[in-house]
Amino acid sequence: MKSVIERYRDAKCDTNSEMNPASELKFWQNEAAILKRQLHNLQENHRQMMGEELSGLSVEDLQKLENQLEMSLRDVRMKKEQMLVEEIKELNREGNLVHQENLELHKKVNLMHQQHMELHKKVSEVESVKSADKISLLTNGLDMGGNSSEHVHLQLSQPQQHDETSSKAIQLSYFSFIA
Numbered sequence: 001m002k003s004v005i006e007r008y009r010d011a012k013c014d015t016n017s018e019m020n021p022a023s024e025l026k027f028w029q030n031e032a033a034i035l036k037r038q039l040h041n042l043q044e045n046h047r048q049m050m051g052e053e054l055s056g057l058s059v060e061d062l063q064k065l066e067n068q069l070e071m072s073l074r075d076v077r078m079k080k081e082q083m084l085v086e087e088i089k090e091l092n093r094e095g096n097l098v099h100q101e102n103l104e105l106h107k108k109v110n111l112m113h114q115q116h117m118e119l120h121k122k123v124s125e126v127e128s129v130k131s132a133d134k135i136s137l138l139t140n141g142l143d144m145g146g147n148s149s150e151h152v153h154l155q156l157s158q159p160q161q162h163d164e165t166s167s168k169a170i171q172l173s174y175f176s177f178i179a
Contacts, residue, residue: 004031 048065058063163169 004035007031
């Protein structure tokens, strides 16, 4: 389209004056005819590229067409190969990122597992201390009845005056268990 406008300006400048309507009409008719021939040639070339309407071509024309198609095919294959190489590079980059993320997550899982084991060890130690305390209480005569949440109330009383040895000793006279 730009070439048409340039030719119009050139034709107008060649006459160095305003074109009269008849010469302007003739110019546009010539341009329309040129564009029509170009369109026809492009359509014919396209059909030939598609393998249609080859019967009117000489061997030399067919060879030129084949060479042109081979060059076009080579360019298409090169572009395809370039795109595939770029895609492979991008996928490798993404794969490396996923691998790094996987390593980080693996480290976090190992750390959490280690912390879990340490916590489990501490809980076991606390439970063994509780069991030892419970066993100690049982061997000293206090039976908690298996319920460690019961409260034991001990109360001291004044010594009774029955005999001297009993008055000097402190006696535990009352145990009450509240559930």
